[in-house]
Amino acid sequence: MNTAKLTPQNWTFFISLAISLALVSFSSAQEIGRMTVDQALTEALQKAGLNKQSARFNAGIMGLLRQGERSTALYDTLDFDPWRLPGITSALRREVVAAEGRSHELHNFGARLVGFGTRRTLIGSPIEPAIEVARKPGSLQEVLGRLRAERLVSTPSIELSQVPEPVQQAAALILETAHRTIPLRRAALSGLSDPERSFRVLGGGFPEEADQLVPYLQMADQVDLRLLSAAANDIFMAAGVAEEWLLAVDPSARYDVTIESSWGTIRLSGGSDTTYQERPYLLIIDTGGDDTYINACKNSSHTNWLSVLIDTNGNDQYLSSPALERTRIRDFPGRASEPTQPGNGAALLGIVALHDSRGDDLYRTHRRGTGSAMFGFALVRDRAGNDEYEAYRNSQGFGFFGGGILEDMEGNDRYHGFNQVQGCGLTQGFGLLVDRKGNDVYIAETSIIDFPSAQNRETNVSMAQGAGNGRRADFTDGLSQAGGVGILADLDGNDRYECGIFGQGTGYWMGIGFLWDYSGNDVYRGEWYVQGAAAHFAIGALEDLLGSDDYTANQSTSQGCGHDFSQGWLIDWHGNDRYRAPNLSLGAGSAGGIGIFVDVLGDDIYLARGNTLGFATESPEATLRTRELCLGLFIDMQGNDTFPPDVAWAKPGSFEVTFSRRGPSPAESQLGIFWDMR
Numbered sequence: 227m228n229t230a231k232l233t234p235q236n237w238t239f240f241i242s243l244a245i246s247l248a249l250v251s252f253s254s255a256q257e258i259g260r261m262t263v264d265q266a267l268t269e270a271l272q273k274a275g276l277n278k279q280s281a282r283f284n285a286g287i288m289g290l291l292r293q294g295e296r297s298t299a300l301y302d303t304l305d306f307d308p309w310r311l312p313g314i315t316s317a318l319r320r321e322v323v324a325a326e327g328r329s330h331e332l333h334n335f336g337a338r339l340v341g342f343g344t345r346r347t348l349i350g351s352p353i354e355p356a357i358e359v360a361r362k363p364g365s366l367q368e369v370l371g372r373l374r375a376e377r378l379v380s381t382p383s384i385e386l387s388q389v390p391e392p393v394q395q396a397a398a399l400i401l402e403t404a405h406r407t408i409p410l411r412r413a414a415l416s417g418l419s420d421p422e423r424s425f426r427v428l429g430g431g432f433p434e435e436a437d438q439l440v441p442y443l444q445m446a447d448q449v450d451l452r453l454l455s456a457a458a459n460d461i462f463m464a465a466g467v468a469e470e471w472l473l474a475v476d477p478s479a480r481y482d483v484t485i486e487s488s489w490g491t492i493r494l495s496g497g498s499d500t501t502y503q504e505r506p507y508l509l510i511i512d513t514g515g516d517d518t519y520i521n522a523c524k525n526s527s528h529t530n531w532l533s534v535l536i537d538t539n540g541n542d543q544y545l546s547s548p549a550l551e552r553t554r555i556r557d558f559p560g561r562a563s564e565p566t567q568p569g570n571g572a573a574l575l576g577i578v579a580l581h582d583s584r585g586d587d588l589y590r591t592h593r594r595g596t597g598s599a600m601f602g603f604a605l606v607r608d609r610a611g612n613d614e615y616e617a618y619r620n621s622q623g624f625g626f627f628g629g630g631i632l633e634d635m636e637g638n639d640r641y642h643g644f645n646q647v648q649g650c651g652l653t654q655g656f657g658l659l660v661d662r663k664g665n666d667v668y669i670a671e672t673s674i675i676d677f678p679s680a681q682n683r684e685t686n687v688s689m690a691q692g693a694g695n696g697r698r699a700d701f702t703d704g705l706s707q708a709g710g711v712g713i714l715a716d717l718d719g720n721d722r723y724e725c726g727i728f729g730q731g732t733g734y735w736m737g738i739g740f741l742w743d744y745s746g747n748d749v750y751r752g753e754w755y756v757q758g759a760a761a762h763f764a765i766g767a768l769e770d771l772l773g774s775d776d777y778t779a780n781q782s783t784s785q786g787c788g789h790d791f792s793q794g795w796l797i798d799w800h801g802n803d804r805y806r807a808p809n810l811s812l813g814a815g816s817a818g819g820i821g822i823f824v825d826v827l828g829d830d831i832y833l834a835r836g837n838t839l840g841f842a843t844e845s846p847e848a849t850l851r852t853r854e855l856c857l858g859l860f861i862d863m864q865g866n867d868t869f870p871p872d873v874a875w876a877k878p879g880s881f882e883v884t885f886s887r888r889g890p891s892p893a894e895s896q897l898g899i900f901w902d903m904r
């Protein structure tokens with residue numbers, strides 16, 4: 227029994243604890259917050275002479291300015307009605323929570339946002355027949371026999387008596403599922419006349435010039451990602467079930483068999499520390515030892531269309547070069563040499579699944595990897611331990627025509643990368659980084675400048691931590707391509723996020739980036755186009771649900787800022803927060819954009835300068851933008867807040883509308899709204 231006196235401090239503690247507990251249940255957090263935020267947005271617009279129908283981009287005018295094809299399903303939805311974003315993202319966040327332990331549902335979640343999702347589990351489990359086959363005694367010999375009869379397996383009959391029964395069943399399940407899935411993959415690529423050549427071209431790098439891009443896009447049109455996504459669902463389901471079966475295997479059980487197939491090598495091993503050198507692997511199951519994998523789990527060719535790696539024990543290393551065992555990526559001289567080559571956990575015209583069950587693991591890749599997909603689907607899932615993830619580019623939840631997922635279930639983890647990492651989606655791609663537990667650190671390199679930005683040559687373009695990136699070609703060849711969807715979702719713990727330019731919920735050129743932090747006291751550091759910011763017909767949002775947080779954006783256009791027909795959102799639901807904001811921030815519209823900032827609860831401190839705290843820039847006279855809405859909206863809903871003394875309209879308890887240009891109606895004007903509701 228707690229005998230402490232109930233002093234006012236105790237009461238405050240108990241009340242805030244009660245609120246926290248209520249909010250920790252994600253559904254109630256969303257319900258309370260969404261209703262309140264939605265009402266506040268509605269009222270703020272009304273008080274300024276706007277409403278959710280009029281406060282939109284004019285589709286006709288935008289159509290004259292916006293160029294780009296292959297927009298995602300999510301982009302079309304949010305572009306149609308910006309004000310639905312908080313409701314839609316709160317429903318999406320629940321799906322991420324619900325997908326725990328079912329990574330194939332995370333895959334379907336991402337794929338649906340882009341437009342090629344399936345719901346293959348709606349009626350039942352599509353892998354149930356394969357599970358039935360695998361569960362029978364002697365199933366692996368039986369499956370291998372059938373594959374041998376079809377000339378898919380070349381190794382003659384092999385002794386399996388040393389291989390533990392769960393390992394045989396798990397291997398049988400993966401191979402049986404692969405065999406049942408290959409027709410979907412064949413159909414997906416049936417439009418390609420020379421798939422081996424396409425593999426080399428599509429994987430050879432991002433096309434820069436139009437003469438490279440045109441054939442690339444033609445090949446892209448010949449790959450049906452819906453079919454490949456359906457196949458990936460079944461593979462990811464089977465890998466999840468196989469991992470469950472393997473958890474029971476004694477880590478000291480010793481066995482080692484190698485079987486060759488035309489889809490790649492199958493190796494089953496346990497009880498020792500093993501180094502897997504680079505070669506085309508179809509399947510690796512390793513149940514014991516501290517192992518090293520050099521580019522062992524990836525698509526190596528058109529025929530090596532599937533690669534599954536399940537490691538259930540030990541502290542393992544997943545490396546793209548043996549040199550990286552002791553060298554960090556940022557210190558590695560060859561770090562920039564192979565940014566689009568597949569490394570561990572990278573898909574290319576195929577499917578890749580990497581599951582690590584236990585141990586403190588090191589994932590270090592200068593190649594594209596750790597949940598990275600081009601024309602395919604990749605999943606990396608780490609179940610336990612304090613892990614270190616390092617990459618250079620196009621990694622750690624990255625998708626370009628396809629989807630890449632990095633899911634970490636537990637432990638305090640460290641993520642480091644340079645560019646297009648930690649939840650990044652390019653054209654027709656999604657990249658998801660989901661970290662479910664622990665205090666984590668996410669860094670997109672800021673001091674070694676390998677990716678100097680057009681905004682500031684001394685700062686990297688990060689395009690990281692929830693970033694959707696498109697190809698802007700209005701000033702070059704005209705072949706603009708819409709960006710994809712990048713999401714970083716961190717569900718627990720006190721976390722730290724650092725990046726340069728473009729990051730932490732950012733979008734560029736019809737791309738969408740979300741950073742969702744569900745819990746904990748967090749620190750956000752970035753430079754420009756960060757923390758809920760977007761440029762050129764794009765959408766960026768940072769939403770932080772619980773905890774007292776510390777936000778810093780140093781250079782410009784951040785923390786709820788939309789530039790050029792973009793939406794930038796920053797919503798913080800709880801806690802006493804501190805915002806250090808640059809020019810164009812905290813609910814700012816720039817060049818016909820919409821920027822929205824909402825802080826729901828707590829006593830907050832705003833340190834800001836310039837066009838900030840509910841402000842919109844004036845559009846040039848006699849241009850298409852003159853009578854376009856440009857809107858900056860700032861709302862603080864509660865608490866004793868501190869505002870900078872030199873921002874004239876930002877006073878506690880006040881509602882202010884500031885017109886930069888007043889058109890015939892508010893919807894044809896450029897205006898800022900500041901509302902501190904108390």
Ligand SMILES: [Ca+2]
Nearest residue numbers: 515517539540
């Ligand atoms: Ca291991």
Ligand SMILES: [Ca+2]
Nearest residue numbers: 585587610611
């Ligand atoms: Ca681990």
Ligand SMILES: [Ca+2]
Nearest residue numbers: 664666718719
């Ligand atoms: Ca965390």
Ligand SMILES: [Ca+2]
Nearest residue numbers: 801803827828
């Ligand atoms: Ca707050």
